[in-house]
Amino acid sequence: MANKRVDDATGVETVGHEWDGIEELNNPLPRWWLWSFYACIAFAVGYCVVYPAIPGLHKASAGTFGWSSRGALAAEMTAADAGRAQVRAAIAATPVEALANDPKLLRAAIEGGRAAFKVNCVQCHGAGAAGAKGYPNLNDDDWLWGGDIATIHQTLQHGVRQPGDDATRMSQMPAFGRDGILTAAQVQDVVSHVRVISGQEKASGSSQRGAKIFAENCAVCHGANGEGSRAVGAPRLSDAIWLYGGDRQALTETVTNARYGVMPAWGTRLDPVTVKMLATYVHSLGGGEAAPAAAPAPAASAPAAAQ
Numbered sequence: 001m002a003n004k005r006v007d008d009a010t011g012v013e014t015v016g017h018e019w020d021g022i023e024e025l026n027n028p029l030p031r032w033w034l035w036s037f038y039a040c041i042a043f044a045v046g047y048c049v050v051y052p053a054i055p056g057l058h059k060a061s062a063g064t065f066g067w068s069s070r071g072a073l074a075a076e077m078t079a080a081d082a083g084r085a086q087v088r089a090a091i092a093a094t095p096v097e098a099l100a101n102d103p104k105l106l107r108a109a110i111e112g113g114r115a116a117f118k119v120n121c122v123q124c125h126g127a128g129a130a131g132a133k134g135y136p137n138l139n140d141d142d143w144l145w146g147g148d149i150a151t152i153h154q155t156l157q158h159g160v161r162q163p164g165d166d167a168t169r170m171s172q173m174p175a176f177g178r179d180g181i182l183t184a185a186q187v188q189d190v191v192s193h194v195r196v197i198s199g200q201e202k203a204s205g206s207s208q209r210g211a212k213i214f215a216e217n218c219a220v221c222h223g224a225n226g227e228g229s230r231a232v233g234a235p236r237l238s239d240a241i242w243l244y245g246g247d248r249q250a251l252t253e254t255v256t257n258a259r260y261g262v263m264p265a266w267g268t269r270l271d272p273v274t275v276k277m278l279a280t281y282v283h284s285l286g287g288g289e290a291a292p293a294a295a296p297a298p299a300a301s302a303p304a305a306a307q
Contacts, residue, residue, distance in 0.1 A: 113281025
């Protein structure tokens with residue numbers, strides 16, 4: 001107390017403490033600040049009592065209100081599911097081919113499929129479904145097994161080359177070079193022929209030799225002119241759409257070692273309604289096709305007496 005004095009420079013009294021010539025001015029905090037600080041302390045104590053806040057060994061304190069962010073989220077999700085339950089039930093009860101007959105239900109299925117696609121499919125097919133090397137573009141009209149909605153649904157349901165699923169999509173091209181079916185020179189001739197029918201090269205002696213090899217080894221699946229076959233999942237070779245690339249190096253690798261891409265059987269991972277909505281969304285991207293026309297019923301045989 002005896003060391004207190006008024007600082008000449010500021011006109012403020014010191015507290016009487018001095019450290020190596022350094023003194024402390026007596027500037028108390030404003031009362032409004034102190035009361036705000038005390039109010040914050042009181043609020044924090046009340047918050048810890050009312051809401052979960054104090055961490056424990058296995059869980060935090062529950063709080064007297066019994067509220068939690070997890071509980072609030074669960075309640076919101078339950079309410080949202082209840083709101084969607086009627087629409088999902090309608091989708092579940094409607095054959096996937098008939099969804100287009102109800103525009104409102106179709107829009108709901110497309111939006112539901114869009115959300116499911118973002119969670120499950122963009123990792124391979126991309127955010128815009130444009131695909132990448134080894135992962136097909138779902139926006140175009142080039143389909144291995146068919147692009148109508150029922151066929152897309154079947155592909156999604158059972159996947160591609162999924163062990164244990166008897167209905168999975170399965171196609172297998174021989175590894176012509178690796179297994180010694182064709183020599184390296186013959187592989188190059190086949191590649192030349194494929195590049196000619198896809199409009200990437202002009203005809204040559206190599207492509208003419210490759211045409212004969214193609215007819216003997218490849219046409220049974222890909223067609224005589226490389227038009228492909230959806231019955232066996234053989235791609236069209238006469239267009240500019242390639243899953244693994246149409247340059248000589250990529251085609252050489254394909255003919256030599258074959259390709260065996262896979263896709264999960266989403267029917268074992270997602271509920272049936274979500275799979276149906278995914279099929280609807282993929283069909284809506286731009287490459288979806290109309291259902292194939294039903295084959296005409298065979299004519300009834302005439303009675304023997306009338307023949």
